[in-house]
Amino acid sequence: MDMLVSTEWLAGELGATDLRVVDATLLAADSGRNALAEYEAGHIPGAVFMDLENLVDSTSSLPNTLPQPEKFASRMQSLGLGDGSRIVIYDDSPWKTAARAWxxxxxxxxxxxxxLDGGIAKWKAEGRDLATGKEVLRHRHFTVWKDDSSLRSFDQMRANVDSGAEQVLDARSAARFTGEEADPRPRTHAGHIPGSKNLPHGMVFNEDGTWKRGEALKKAFADAGIDLSQPLTTTCGSGITAAVLLFGAELAGAKKVALYDGSWSEWGGDPATPKAMGAA
Known part of the structure; x- marks a missing residue:
């Protein structure tokens, strides 16, 4: 299965015993929307709802940080996701949160x-079938495992400011990156990690919400000053849209991409970290 699949492909695969479809929509608390209610009102048949809002480390003071492996495995088992599953994820979020779940x-x-390329918006636009309510699937074993190779910690990011061993790419808006716009989080400095580049996450999508592909996608990264043949770490406000750039970089052919999970919530909230303002 390719890392990005079409609505046509998914429609043809629905009902396969090993296929699992997941709605991973995460929305802002002040958006006036409710992701679970929207899922229950209409979702791709067979899809389960992954509650990203609560799939976090509840002991951390930072938003959206990774849960412990045991917690993650338990949640996946309860959703019917497990070893041997082919999993297709979609969302209906401006943050493109399927990438975080991926x-x-x-x-x-x-x-x-x-x-799923284009998400449920494209599925609906094509007039494809929807289901309502909740889907209940039999529990499936999910082996507890964690591979930190695609994860960067605060200490690793501090060391990288000095070494420059990895490129750093920030998915926030240009105004947030330059510091022109204040950070919305209390006691969080404006600006960006010194040496980092900026590619707002929406720049890797076409106007219809599908992913850019091929040369168009590579150009988005190149225009941001990124060499996809070299190691890259993505960051954002709280680790959500950073996953969009990570997925996009891999889709464009990058082999060494990681994500700084603490992102600007951690870096910008620490008065001791170096911070840069202005354009990259």
Whole structure:
């Protein structure tokens, strides 16, 4: 299964015993929307709802940080996701949160995971079938595992400021990156990690919400000053849209991509870290 699949492909695969479809929509608390209610009102048949809002480290003071492997495995088992599953993820979020779910599943040991190109918006626009209510699937064993190779810690990011061993790419808006716009989080400095580049996450999508592909996608990274043949770490405000750039970089052919999970919530909230303002 490719890492990005079409609505046509998914429609033809629905009902396969090893296929699992996941709605991973995460929305802002002040958006006026409810992701679970929207899922229950209409979802791709057979899809389960992955509650990213609560699939976090509840002991951390930072938003959206990774849960412990055991917690993640338990949640996946309860959703019917497990060893041997082919998993297709979609969302209906401006943050394109299917990418966060994709990254988490891969990090915690799932091997055959894809994102639905265009998400449920494209599925609906094509007039395809929807189901309502909740889907209940039989529990499936999910082996507890964690591969940190695609994860960067605060200490690693501090060391990288000095070494420059890895490129750093920030998915936030240009105004947030330059510091022109204040960070919305209390006691969080404006600006960006010194040496990092900026590629707002929406720049890797076409106007219809599908992913850019091929040369168009590579150009988005090149225009941001990124060499996809070299190691890259993505960051954002709280580790959500950073996953969009990570997925996009891999889709464009990059081999060494990681994500700084603490992102600017951690870096910008620490008065001791170096911070840069202005354009990259």
């Amino acid at each position: 990254w988490m599943l891969r990090l915690f040991g799932a091997h055959d995971v894809a994102i």
